[in-house]
């Protein structure tokens with residue numbers, strides 16, 4: 602990333618991502634393939650992202666928009682470092698946190714309390730920081746006495762509550778949110794949105810993936826519209842939403 606530009610938090614430059622897709626066959630096809638000496642499974646390459654480029658700066662809230670399968674979640678996983686690109690580069694400056702896959706970084710056999718420490722450490726907090734923020738995290742999550750229950754007994758909404766609470770208390774520079782807010786009940790969704798707005802107002806960079814177009818239009822300034830892995834519009838969020846709705 603350009604060292605002179607210290608407001609750029611995320612730089613996506615000419616990024617492409619290819620997945621290998623294994624096809625399995627019916628028994629009949631398998632037998633025919635064996636007789637003919639072919640391998641029983643074929644592998645296709647699927648290009649999920651093609652030459653995607655954009656920057657995200659401090660204080661910007663960017664919505665990644667597109668139909669199912671257009672590459673939004675893949676892009677978010679590349680920015681978070683869960684996936685690596687096959688071409689191009691991803692540059693990130695500062696601490697990244699957020700909710701991409703609920704429960705990633707949580708261990709089912711540990712209690713909520715133990716998972717706060719585990720997940721906090723994964724997100725870059727030391728033990729003293731987690732200790733200092735522990736009551737706020739549990740308070741935000743409204744998990745109450747279930748904090749000492751193993752998280753394998755949590756509902757998907759309880760999981761989300763604790764994961765979101767840890768993520769927002771890590772003081773991130775870049776906050777990533779995938780669709781998953783959808784599993785929270787309405788009061789909790791409002792609370793999360795209010796907290797996301799606070800992060801934006803305090804100058805953090807946000808990247809949000811959602812099919813709730815009214816919500817993203819209210820929250821984000823900028824929209825990046827993906828179509829089959831390519832950026833077809835990068836501009837005002839209302840223009841991106843209108844174009845998507847017109848598909």
Ligand SMILES: Nc1ncnc2c1ncn2[C@@H]1O[C@H](COP(=O)(O)OP(=O)(O)OP(=O)(O)O)[C@@H](O)[C@H]1O
Pocket residue numbers: 620621622647649667668669670671672673674675676
């Ligand atoms: N691990 C993987 N292996 C193979 N293909 C994958 C993998 N992850 C994603 N894909 C494929 O890449 C494409 C883009 O997926 P992605 O999840 O990024 O889409 P999306 O825009 O987030 O979709 P949705 O709106 O349905 O959540 C899809 O065709 C998907 O099947």
